[in-house]
Amino acid sequence: MNGPFLLAQAAVNVDPNAIGVSVTSLIGSLGAAGAAVAVTYYFLGFLRNEGEKQDRIFSEFRDYHAESQKKFQDQLDRLADRQEQFQRGVQDQVSRMSEAQNTLLRDCILAMKAMEKTLDNSTASVHGVEKSIGALQVSMNGIDVMIRRMFEVGVDSKKTSPPPMSREISP
DSSP, X not given: OHXXXXXXXXXHHOOTTSSSOOHHHXXXXXXXXXXXXXXXXXXHHHHHHHHHHHHHHHHHHHHHHHHHHHHHHHHHHHHHHHHHHHHHHHHHHHHHXXXXXXXXXXXXXXXXXXXXXXXXHHHHHHHHHHHHHHHHHHHHHHHHHHHHHHHHHHHHHHHHSOXXXXXXXXX
């Protein structure tokens, strides 16, 4: 078995372009058992080479995948930072708007209270003027009554008293 193993190893290392004995004629001279060992050994070498190629491809894929995942995570982190900054900006703007609205409402409430006081004072003034007008009407009615009485008394006294004498004025 040692001989076929050496022969199979020699068959793997033989360059088909080299001058001399070809791999096919070498395997044919070994017989069926030797040829099976040589083909099996050659096939195992092929599988080992393919396994190494596959390992390299998997390694490259893992590296590519890891790099891709890292880039994706970096993009995701940047987007999260941008979204957080935007959210803070919006929250700051909403806070400023709320503060401005609260200030405006406070000022409006003060103005409305001042207007309410002015309205109350105006209402009191109007009531005072109405009372004054009522008192003036009562006074005018009283004066009217007095004047009517004076006329009545004056008319009655003219009827009972002799006509006034006229005086002569000498020059």
